[in-house]
Amino acid sequence: MSKYLFEANYVGDGIKGLMREGGTKRRDAVVEALKSVGGTLECFYYAFGDTDVLGVFDIPDQASAAALSLMINSTGAVSLTLKPLMTLEDLDAAASKTPSYRPPGQ
Incomplete structure (x- = not known):
């Protein structure tokens, strides 16, 4: 399972639905x-502020995360952004790699 940080904002009728149903129904x-x-x-x-809702969920794979994001965003009632989260061990593995890269203009 992979962890994702999600951030969402209610849009248009989504705000009305939240006010009508309440927060626990949306959760x-x-x-x-x-x-x-x-x-x-x-x-x-x-x-409060730039983000209405945020949290963390576990999901089996990227395709499932993308499918969920597409479905929720397609409603037009919520704008959802997902950010994959890495463990400390993931970062250690990334730091041990030495990719090659040529910066622009060099």
Whole structure:
């Protein structure tokens, strides 16, 4: 399973739906959506500012994460952004690699 940070903003009718249903119903909808692709919710928070909702979920693979993102964004009621999260061990493995790269103009 891979972890993803999700950030979402309610748009148009999504805001009206949130006000009508409340926050816990929206969290429940996320849990059900995750179940449909084999994922689970780790945490879910509402926030002030640039982001309405954020949290972390586990999902089996990138294709499932992309499918979920496409489905949610296609509604037009929510704008969802996913960020894959790396473990400390993932970063250690990345730091041990030495890719070659030529900067522009050199």
